[in-house]
Amino acid sequence: MTEFRPGGFQMIPPVIKNLVIANVLVFIAQQVFANNPYFDFNNTFALHDVHSVYFRPYQLVTYLFMHGGVDHIFFNMFALWMFGSILENVWGGKRFLIFYMLCGLGSALFHLVVLYNEMAPVMNTLHLLPLDQQQDLLYSPNFRVNEATIGASGAVFGCLAAFGYLFPNSLIYLYFFVPIKAKWFVLAYAAMELFLGVRNSAGDSVAHWAHLGGALVGLILVIYWNKTNKRNFY
DSSP: OOEEOGGGOOOOOHHHHHHHHHHHHHHHHHHHTTTOSSOOHHHHHSBOOTTSTTOOTTHHHHGGGOOSSHHHHHHHHHHHHHHHHHHHHHHOHHHHHHHHHHHHHHHHHHHHHHHHHHHHHHHHHHTTSOHHHHHHHHTOTTSGGGOOBOOSHHHHHHHHHHHHHHSTTOEEEETTTEEEEHHHHHHHHHHHHHHHHHHOOTTOOOOHHHHHHHHHHHHHHHHHHTTTOTTOOO
């Protein structure tokens, strides 16, 4: 049985390194432009619902490099390094980068489909209001449709799903001490995300469906790529 613990890495593959650097640089830019009255960094690059006046197609990519705080970017980058480094070492940089970006795109699309359905009643109510009130709400940061989604979590969940598929019996050490097989860790995490996504509690700002979308795309990709080499498990 293979044991997997973060401290075992001696080097960072180049794509992982560049992704981490890019995320850190964008996070710094977020802080620089946080209170800029002439340029709203968040509304420009974060992912918005398609009903929002701030939605732009390129946000399906740019949202991946934005984060909501130091803890958010730290844990995403740590998980990217923890699981993505092995995948890049197995696949090579080009395939891993393609995989990562496709998981991020899949996560965004999955999230937008869920948002579209959730926001349909909100838009129906909006259209019943006078036109001047509609215009005020459409550009209001407090309008639910204008809430933004950011973070690399969807793509990272794709890496987690691929790791669990390729290395099902590898041991992940929770909190560096508690061992659990990768397959059970992935299944438990996915079940928790599904439960929280279905429950959809008020005040929950985590995009659970985006996480599940990234994981699903990652699983489909790794199954397809590995279909001619079904014995390649660890």
